[in-house]
Amino acid sequence: MDPLSVLASCLAIAGATATTLKTIRLVHGAGDDLKLLISEVDGLEAVLRTTEKALLRRRNSPLLPQDAIEEIRDYVTSAGEKLGELNTLVKDKLIKGQRSDGDVKVAYGAWLKERGHIRGLQQDLGEVRTVLPMLLAASHLWVSATSLNSRDEGINKS
Numbered sequence: 001m002d003p004l005s006v007l008a009s010c011l012a013i014a015g016a017t018a019t020t021l022k023t024i025r026l027v028h029g030a031g032d033d034l035k036l037l038i039s040e041v042d043g044l045e046a047v048l049r050t051t052e053k054a055l056l057r058r059r060n061s062p063l064l065p066q067d068a069i070e071e072i073r074d075y076v077t078s079a080g081e082k083l084g085e086l087n088t089l090v091k092d093k094l095i096k097g098q099r100s101d102g103d104v105k106v107a108y109g110a111w112l113k114e115r116g117h118i119r120g121l122q123q124d125l126g127e128v129r130t131v132l133p134m135l136l137a138a139s140h141l142w143v144s145a146t147s148l149n150s151r152d153e154g155i156n157k158s
Contacts, residue, residue, distance in 0.1 A: 003073040007052045010080035014045040017087040024094060024106045033115065040122050041086075044079060044129040051076065054136050058143065068139040072132065079128040086121045089114060 018041045021034070051072065093114060096105040 003055055003069055003076065004052065006073050006076045006080065007048060007055065010076050010083065011045065011048050011052065013080050013083040013087065014041060014048060017041050017083045017090075018045060020087055020090050020095075024090065033118075037118065037122050040125050040129065041083070044083075044125050047129050047132050048076065048079065051132050051136060054140075058139070065139070065142055068135065068142065072135050072139070075128050075132055075135065079125060082121050082124045082128070086118070086125075089117065089121075 018038065021038045021041060024034070055069075055072070093110045094106055096107050099105055
């Protein structure tokens with residue numbers, strides 16, 4: 001699957017996960033952990049949007065190395081899998097139903113039980129959030145250096 005399709009899918013999952021997490025924002029005793037998790041998902045979503053814009057601009061560039069595109073795709077795929085896992089965990093294990101006022105009922109015991117797993121997912125998402133901009137920057141440098149070399153070679157031939 002091409003990187004832009006993977007990104008679009010991952011962005012949809014990120015948005016759904018962020019929405020789900022925000023519905024359980026008021027879990028008693030989960031305040032700081034949940035705020036950090038929401039912040040991580042929001043930050044990753046922003047990085048994914050930036051990645052999508054960068055790839056759209058460079059999509060037709062013959063200078064963008066295929067291995068860089070594949071590495072970006074792999075990280076985005078990993079993020080999508082982790083976001084999906086987190087979203088499923090929250091929906092299936094943490095949300096018990098809805099109250100009559102529309103607020104969700106959250107299983108605090110399940111939150112405590114899954115806290116370690118959730119933290120592991122959060123670390124994985126943080127890694128992707130950190131690595132993707134570095135991959136984009138390295139790809140940009142590659143494209144810039146390659147185009148400068150091509151330009152210089154053209155000048156030297158004339």
